[in-house]
Each structure stands twice: as C-alpha cells, then as structure tokens.
Amino acid sequence: MSRISVRGFAVASATAVTTVGAVVGVASGNTVQPVSDDLEAAAADTTLLADIPAGQQAQVQVASLTQQAETQAAAADSAAQKSAEEAARLQAAKDAHAKKAAADEEAKAEAEAKAKAEREAKEKEERAKEERANRSSIRSASSFAPQSSYSVSEVQAMARQMVPGDQFQCFSNIVNHESTWNYRAVNASSGAYGLVQALPGHKMASAGADWQTNPATQIKWGLGYMNERYGSPCGAWSFWQANNWY
Structure with missing residues (x-):
C-alpha cells in the first residue's frame, strides 16, 4: 500500500x-x-x-x-561501496605488513651473511697468525744439542718444535705407523731406516751426517720429503691412508 x-x-x-x-x-x-x-x-x-x-x-x-x-x-x-573500501583497506594493510616482513627478512639475511663473512675473515686471519707464529717458533735440527740416546717423549717433543702445528698430527700418524717413534728402527727386509723409514736410510745424509743417531736430523729430512713430494705431512698422510705407504 x-x-x-x-x-x-x-x-x-x-x-x-x-x-x-x-x-x-x-x-x-x-x-x-x-x-x-x-x-x-x-x-x-x-x-x-x-x-x-x-x-x-x-x-x-x-x-x-x-x-x-x-x-x-x-x-x-x-x-x-563501504564493504569494498573496507576490504581494500584491509588488503592494503595486509600487503604493507607482508612487504615489511619481507624487507625485515631480507635485512636479517644480509646481516647474517655479513656476520658470517666477518667471522670467516676473522678465523682466517687467526689461522694465518697461528701459522706465522708456528713458523717463527719452529726450531731447526741444529738447535738441539746432541745426546747419546733419546726417549720417545723426547723425540716427540723435538718433532712438535720442528713441525708446523697444523701438520704435526699428520706427521705423527705416519711416524707411528712407520717406526712407533723409534729413531733406530730398521726394516729387515727393505733396509728402511729411522723414524720415517727412509729407503735407503742414507738418503737422510742430505739433512745431516748424524742421520743414524740424531732424531732431529731424521725429522728434518722426513718433513722436507713430505713437503716436496706430497705438499705437506697431511698430504702424505692422505696418500698413506689410501696405499699403506708413502
């Protein structure tokens, strides 16, 4: 009506x-x-x-x-119209929030990457310092006074002072397998001699005339051999593990 x-x-x-x-x-x-x-x-x-x-x-x-x-x-x-405007406002707020979250995540990733790079650079510098310190602290074979005999612990102490710190364990592994740190060890079948089982033993004369009785001379020769042939004692140890000889 x-x-x-x-x-x-x-x-x-x-x-x-x-x-x-x-x-x-x-x-x-x-x-x-x-x-x-x-x-x-x-x-x-x-x-x-x-x-x-x-x-x-x-x-x-x-x-x-x-x-x-x-x-x-x-x-x-x-x-x-009001509903559409409200929906647009909510969507704009949602988009802004997502954009901010993405920006924050990107900034966080960049900060983490930067921190990682700085940490790696610092670690690299510390290793370099340690290597320089090791090189500066390495003693030559001639710096050890000759003795009539040497214990295993004495021979090992000499090696620690002559072999770079980051290579000592590899060097020690090879000596353990070759002679168990006996500087007078002789291989009856091959004639290999000393800590590093040089074959023939008189090769070590290039490091010193006392190669038969002075473990420091044997260590000097063995370290030089590993560096020349395998790049380092650890390179020699890797080859030894694959072949059971070096």
Whole structure:
C-alpha cells in the first residue's frame, strides 16, 4: 500500500470517529465539540486511494514500489561501496605488513651473511697468525744439542718444535705407523731406516751426517720429503691412508 493510501485511510477513520462522537454527544445532552482544525486540514490535503481513478491506482502503487526499490538499491550500493573500501583497506594493510616482513627478512639475511663473512675473515686471519707464529717458533735440527740416546717423549717433543702445528698430527700418524717413534728402527727386509723409514736410510745424509743417531736430523729430512713430494705431512698422510705407504 502506498503512503497516499495509508494517510487517506487514517484521515477517513478520524473523521468517522469524530462524527460518531458528535452524534453520541447530542443524544446524551452534551455539547458537540467542533472538529479539530488540524484534522480538517489533514483531511483536506489528503488524497484517498479511492479518489484516484481505477486505471491510475496501479500506476501509483508501482511508482511507490519503484521508489522503495530505488531507495533499497541505493542503500545496498552504499553498503557495498563501504564493504569494498573496507576490504581494500584491509588488503592494503595486509600487503604493507607482508612487504615489511619481507624487507625485515631480507635485512636479517644480509646481516647474517655479513656476520658470517666477518667471522670467516676473522678465523682466517687467526689461522694465518697461528701459522706465522708456528713458523717463527719452529726450531731447526741444529738447535738441539746432541745426546747419546733419546726417549720417545723426547723425540716427540723435538718433532712438535720442528713441525708446523697444523701438520704435526699428520706427521705423527705416519711416524707411528712407520717406526712407533723409534729413531733406530730398521726394516729387515727393505733396509728402511729411522723414524720415517727412509729407503735407503742414507738418503737422510742430505739433512745431516748424524742421520743414524740424531732424531732431529731424521725429522728434518722426513718433513722436507713430505713437503716436496706430497705438499705437506697431511698430504702424505692422505696418500698413506689410501696405499699403506708413502
């Protein structure tokens, strides 16, 4: 029902009630009150649906429904626009958060890479310092006073002072397998001699004439042999492990 028809019915009802009240008042001897000016004005301004020609009543109703539909559509469009704006705002906030997280992660990775590079550089420098210290502290064979005999611990102590620190364990491994640190060891079948089992033993004379009795001379020769042929005692040890000789 349109707004016009509702208002018309309301005014008509009010008029009817006023008329009935007047009749009842006359019958009971009461004075009839005049009709309210406002009610009369409303009745005068109101067009009843019944007053509209029958052929136009449908048009009036359709126009009213159309107006209602347009109002609802406008409200729906406004709500949809607000929803879209809110969704866009949320998406923008989400994108900004993801972008910041990615930037933070990238910065963290760069910081870790930088810290790793600095740590590796520092470790490399420390190794270089240690190697320089080892080289500067290495004693020559001639710096040891000759003795009539040497214990295993004495021979090992000499080797520690003559072989670079980072190569000593490899050197020791080879000597352990070849002679168990016996500087007078002789291989009965081959004639190999000394700590590093030089073959023939007199090769060690290039390091010193006392090669048969001085472990320092044998260590000097063995270290030179390993460096020349395998690059280092550890290179010689790697070859020994693969072949059981060097």
